[in-house]
Amino acid sequence: MSEELISKKDLLQLTGISYGQLYRWKRKNIIPEEWFMKKSSFTGQETFFPKQKILDRIEKIKELKDDQSLDDIARVFSISEETVSDRGHDPLSLEQVPKQVLQIYQSLFPNTELENLGTVQLCSLLFVNDWLSKGSVTIDEINQFLRLVETHKHQINLDEAFVIYIRKFGIGTWIIGNQHGTFVDQKDSILINVALSSYLNKSVK
Known part of the structure; x- marks a missing residue:
């Protein structure tokens, strides 16, 4: 057909x-x-x-398009359309995550060996660095996000995962959903809506 x-x-x-x-x-x-x-x-x-x-x-x-540049959107689609084996990029490493962000993670999960962090966790830490540097979220809000990722790290599909943060009347909520199945009310209160996979090859300056 x-x-x-x-x-x-x-x-x-x-x-x-x-x-x-x-x-x-x-x-x-x-x-x-x-x-x-x-x-x-x-x-x-x-x-x-x-x-x-x-x-x-x-x-x-x-x-x-309201939250991301065209270059970032292009990166999202190029990553989602390639298989892991075909990406041809170097895997993420601890060296790409700033020391202060790793310290935040270790303060929450002191028994976790950093060398054992998976790609979802490393992308999440680069996400944390990005949004902390923008001043958009607080340390407490970041701690909530990292706990959410740690709880669901084995269920998160990196190729589909979108991180959404909503703050309304001073109360924030993190959502990790996908581009086809996440529905959020009150669009004007969405502070963050970004593909987690967009951090796969994002260098830290």
Whole structure:
């Protein structure tokens, strides 16, 4: 059964995005070039796309674009589309995590050997460093996040995990969900919404 296609004109009308946005996302590799398919039509040549794939992708881009740069969004999609064996990147190491962040972790989990930390935990520590340096969260809030990760580290799928932080009336809540199955009310109270996998190759300056 052939894949259902959608024309460029219909896509722009349906999603409300502009021609310029579509091709800017193409240049950034946020939308794969192979999804732009030239086909003959009664008006000549027209561009078509795999309908469900591009609609899902544009919906996700819209969710992310207010909180992340186009380069970060491109990194999220490139990581999620590659298998672990095909990534071709060096694995994360303790050396990439600042000493003060490791000290926070050790204060919470003194019996854990740092050398045994998995990729989910290391990505989480780089996430911690990022958001502490931005001044967006407190140490107490970070401690809550690290406890959540430690509790569910074996259930977290790094390729799908999104970290969301909501603070309302001074009370914060951490959510670790995925891009397809997490529904949050009061969008204006979301302080953080980021793919955990975006920290796989993020260097610490």
